[in-house]
Amino acid sequence: MKRIDCLRVIYPALEDCAVVTIMGAVAAELYSLGHRANFFYLEHAMGLASSIGLGIALSQPNRKVVVIDGDGSVLMNLGSLTTMARSRPKNLVHLIFDNETLLSVGGGAPGGYKWFTTATSTGTDLAAMAKAAGFPRAQLLRELEDFEEAALDALNGDELSCIVAKVEAEMPKSFLMDVHMLENRFEFPRALQQPAKRKKGGLT
């Protein structure tokens, strides 16, 4: 399963969400599908994307918050799984792309060669850890169809969820992101704090 294909199938569902991604491949690939002001790419501080998502989810309980994380980042802040689980905001989806390597910080190479793998490559199961931390819902998916069903179900659902997708350790086609991190930093809260968009049939 490829990360970019997973992102493609959930992309339309992210329109009204607050989306926080980690740095590197995930950010570049989400950006390549079309940047939106409600996407925040955390370009440093590995591990804290989930904490930022938790802060948003607790502060705006009526907005769906999606954290798009990676195995390397999650392993740097494992306690966050327990903090999210005990806070248990219903509007938070923790999506983890598990490529079993620290791809974007030099652990991967073209051709899928992995020279710095993470512990998920030797059996650590992040979905099981999330479940054991107290997430009401945590699933690990290996096939795109299963991922799509689980991720969309979580995005449309009403409980704290952790969706772990086993993906290939593949570099993005490009790391180009033509939005400066500070521009992104200021447009993101503006998008989150503007009044809800009016659509046909009323407020969304």
Place this chain on the structure above:
Amino acid sequence: MPVSVANSQLVYDAMKRTGVTLVSALPETWLVHLIRMADEDPEMTLVRLAKEEEGVGVSAGAHFAGVKSAMLMQNHGLLQAVNGIVGVSLLYKIPLLMLVTDRGSFGEKDPWQTEGGKYTRPVLDALHIAHDDLTRPDEVEFKLSKAMTLAQSSLSPVALLLNRDLMWEEPQ
């Protein structure tokens, strides 16, 4: 326990008057009343952290969502959170109000607190984080108010060091 309830209440009330509605925290002895007050206050969201660095992220998220927040931690918690402070608050210019207990300074009886106490201010200074001490009850209100004002206007972390003289009442 000789942690000052009255002064903890002063700090809590002053913090709340700055508009804080979300507090993330890890406990230490001097913070027990402050954290209990946050827990018992229906208007406050208390996030119990596993490690302090998480709180930097939680506060950044709250800021993005338009909510004012604060972190309660020991000085060793500050040391623990430094990477997050640099990689989130400073890098992204995000306000962060930190209330840090000043363990390991004059009067410290616990030997294990004395090493960390030597680095609290040098670390804050190295990061160019504005900081001040809360020592007397009569300075709590205005210093907290001014600290929050500076955090919001400078889009930066600021720290208030909760001193022994404020937080601890020596048994008579």
